[in-house]
Amino acid sequence: METAYEDLKKGERGAWISIIAYLFLSTLKLTVGWIGASEALKADGLNNSTDIIASIAILIGLKIARKPPDENHRYGHFRAETVASLLAAFIMASVAIQVLISAGTSLFQADHETPDMFTAWTALFAAIIMYGVYLYNARLAKKINSQSIMAAAHDNRSDALVSIGAFVGIIGSRLGLGWLDTLTAFIVGLIILKTAWDIFAQASLTLTDAFDLEKLKGMQKTVEKVPGVRGVPTIKARSHGNVTFVDVVLFVDPDLNVIESHDITEYVEEALLQEHGIRITHIHIEPDGH
Numbered sequence: 259m260e261t262a263y264e265d266l267k268k269g270e271r272g273a274w275i276s277i278i279a280y281l282f283l284s285t286l287k288l289t290v291g292w293i294g295a296s297e298a299l300k301a302d303g304l305n306n307s308t309d310i311i312a313s314i315a316i317l318i319g320l321k322i323a324r325k326p327p328d329e330n331h332r333y334g335h336f337r338a339e340t341v342a343s344l345l346a347a348f349i350m351a352s353v354a355i356q357v358l359i360s361a362g363t364s365l366f367q368a369d370h371e372t373p374d375m376f377t378a379w380t381a382l383f384a385a386i387i388m389y390g391v392y393l394y395n396a397r398l399a400k401k402i403n404s405q406s407i408m409a410a411a412h413d414n415r416s417d418a419l420v421s422i423g424a425f426v427g428i429i430g431s432r433l434g435l436g437w438l439d440t441l442t443a444f445i446v447g448l449i450i451l452k453t454a455w456d457i458f459a460q461a462s463l464t465l466t467d468a469f470d471l472e473k474l475k476g477m478q479k480t481v482e483k484v485p486g487v488r489g490v491p492t493i494k495a496r497s498h499g500n501v502t503f504v505d506v507v508l509f510v511d512p513d514l515n516v517i518e519s520h521d522i523t524e525y526v527e528e529a530l531l532q533e534h535g536i537r538i539t540h541i542h543i544e545p546d547g548h
Contacts, residue, residue, distance in 0.1 A: 265402035296373035312346035336499030350454035357447035385421035512545030
């Protein structure tokens with residue numbers, strides 16, 4: 259369990275890096291987009307400004323998740339991390355709708371102001387920065403098995419793609435396609451909405467105790483190979499933030515005594531830890547044939 263809390267603390271580093279990057283880039287994009295008359299860059303900057311709020315929500319969720327179990331939370335507070343991901347998704351969706359309405363209205367206007375070239379270079383610079391943040395957070399999320407940091411990483415990657423799209427839109431607009439910058443802003447809104455939906459869907463599945471069936475089958479095969487296990491009639495798993503809880507029912511030789519049966523449960527726990535990184539396993543023993 260201590261390792262889980264240490265991993266959550268490492269996850270806070272990823273959230274802070276995202277917050278700092280978004281603070282810098284949102285200020286830069288909104289300022290340059292306004293001066294250089296780029297709807298796409300302003301939409302991208304607005305996206306990043308809401309990403310700050312989403313990243314703060316994730317940071318708070320990680321801090322709450324580190325609290326030890328208490329009377330009302332016997333399993334700990336790990337799911338606060340998933341709730342934070344859910345809140346981040348709602349924030350992103352609300353901004354996406356605002357961007358879509360604004361860009362959709364501008365798209366049908368006759369006049370389209372041509373953005374300055376430096377807005378394109380700003381978008382490209384931002385894409386490079388955000389892709390670097392994505393690589394860092396994606397590696398960190400896999401290392402510590404953090405759903406909220408992986409959600410942040412996916413958001414980072416979407417932001418990098420959005421900035422590349424803004425760059426292309428601005429270049430096209432300067433080549434005579436004045437409407438392309440506004441169209442890119444609309445596409446930015448759609449990308450933000452898609453990212454919000456993906457994060458919402460994953461967080462919802464976790465909060466309703468859904469679990470990857472292939473991973474569960476892999477765990478069952480691991481348990482079945484443990485010496486002394488005669489069958490695995492039931493195996494269930496659920497995620498609480500970066501911690502997975504597994505419940506297993508085992509069939510064993512009915513003639514075994516309590517100590518021998520207990521030894522088998524320890525072998526099962528060790529096998530699940532070594533092969534699947536499962537730290538918390540609840541095991542129920544049943545005599546085979548009954």
